[in-house]
Amino acid sequence: MTHPIQPQDIDLPAFLAELHRWVAIESPTADRDAVNAMADHVQTYAHSRGLHVTRHPTDAQTGDLLVARLGDPDRAARVLILAHLDTVHPRGTLGGPLPWRMEGDRLFGPGVYDMKSGALMAIEALALAQGRADATILFVPDEETGTRATRAMIEDHARHARAVLVVEPAREGGKIVTGRRGSALYRICVKGRAAHSGTRPQDGRSAIRAAARLVLELEALNDPDRRIGVNVGVIRGGTTRNTVPAECVLDIDVRLPDLAAQHEIITKIEGLTPIDPDITYDITGGVSRPAFTADAGSLALFDRAAPIAEAMGYPLVAMTSGGGSDGNFTAALGIPTLDGLGPDGADAHTTNEHLFPSTIAPRLAMLANLLISLT
Ligand SMILES: [Zn+2]
Numbered sequence: 001m002t003h004p005i006q007p008q009d010i011d012l013p014a015f016l017a018e019l020h021r022w023v024a025i026e027s028p029t030a031d032r033d034a035v036n037a038m039a040d041h042v043q044t045y046a047h048s049r050g051l052h053v054t055r056h057p058t059d060a061q062t063g064d065l066l067v068a069r070l071g072d073p074d075r076a077a078r079v080l081i082l083a084h085l086d087t088v089h090p091r092g093t094l095g096g097p098l099p100w101r102m103e104g105d106r107l108f109g110p111g112v113y114d115m116k117s118g119a120l121m122a123i124e125a126l127a128l129a130q131g132r133a134d135a136t137i138l139f140v141p142d143e144e145t146g147t148r149a150t151r152a153m154i155e156d157h158a159r160h161a162r163a164v165l166v167v168e169p170a171r172e173g174g175k176i177v178t179g180r181r182g183s184a185l186y187r188i189c190v191k192g193r194a195a196h197s198g199t200r201p202q203d204g205r206s207a208i209r210a211a212a213r214l215v216l217e218l219e220a221l222n223d224p225d226r227r228i229g230v231n232v233g234v235i236r237g238g239t240t241r242n243t244v245p246a247e248c249v250l251d252i253d254v255r256l257p258d259l260a261a262q263h264e265i266i267t268k269i270e271g272l273t274p275i276d277p278d279i280t281y282d283i284t285g286g287v288s289r290p291a292f293t294a295d296a297g298s299l300a301l302f303d304r305a306a307p308i309a310e311a312m313g314y315p316l317v318a319m320t321s322g323g324g325s326d327g328n329f330t331a332a333l334g335i336p337t338l339d340g341l342g343p344d345g346a347d348a349h350t351t352n353e354h355l356f357p358s359t360i361a362p363r364l365a366m367l368a369n370l371l372i373s374l375t
Pocket residue numbers: 084114115143168169
């Protein structure tokens with residue numbers, strides 16, 4: 001089968017010049033003004049590429065959500081594309097440890113791989129598919145911190161779509177993602193009773209001692225064979241050396257491969273109880289992203305994309321990722337979802353983040369053809 005758009009139709013130098021403008025606007029999630037400056041640029045650019053763009057405020061801490069529509073703006077789109085404009089890198093990263101630079105086939109810069117290149121790719125794919133595709137791109141401002149302010153808006157758009165394509169980066173030699181672990185975040189505040197450790201130790205109930213036992217209980221829930229991960233990442237407690245500590249706080253990150261594991265581990269965490277009656281646990285938190293497991297619809301979407309990728313000159317290989325994305329939300333709604341459709345690269349979330357520019361044109365052409373085929 002021949003496909004209307006070929007990799008050689010993509011103007012790579014122009015793409016990289018525009019990507020440089022995107023990366024020059026640093027946009028850490030927590031910096032609302034910075035993320036909105038990024039949204040300003042993307043809004044103007046997407047409009048210049050023929051898309052109908054609307055902008056939606058979220059909350060006082062979070063940047064705006066952009067909705068870019070190809071097709072009738074008064075109707076819901078058949079295909080939803082998810083991208084995010086925030087990065088994990090604080091402002092100053094570009095002028096410090098991660099300057100924009102090309103070294104061989106590696107292009108470096110904050111957010112160059114996760115995921116400004118994928119977000120730009122989505123706009124270019126729609127521009128190429130103009131008149132032949134019916135799609136909406138959501139540019140999310142808060143993906144890197146869990147998409148708290150925009151999850152409901154993503155779900156509203158997804159419910160009307162027949163497919164969701166997530167242009168998060170490809171990985172490990174260009175693999176795309178058909179499953180991601182879910183995640184849960186917990187904080188447990190262990191409370192005991194303070195006392196002078198020299199004069200009245202018998203009156204005290206050490207929250208740190210109780211927390212130490214609790215850390216071991218939590219870490220015992222790890223099960224690498226089942227891909228269950230429980231990490232006590234932060235611990236804070238006590239006031240002075242000679243006070244029996246009254247309080248100790250644990251921050252816990254939980255990774256879950258499927259809904260059965262989610263139910264099992266969450267029940268265990270929420271049911272943890274201290275053995276000392278004078279100690280209490282105050283447990284807050286819960287599921288942040290549900291597990292994304294490929295269902296029949298997502299596998300059918302993969303089967304539709306694979307021959308297109310083959311024709312563009314690369315094999316489509318699926319993998320399951322340990323991390324989460326906004327694809328977790330849409331897959332959990334039962335909407336066929338393919339993730340990791342952005343360009344390949346490596347070392348996301350580090351100051352060695354880089355992109356392989358040679359992977360842009362074939363993957364962009366694949367995305368454009370897939371959009372056409374889904375319309
Ligand atoms: Zn990302």
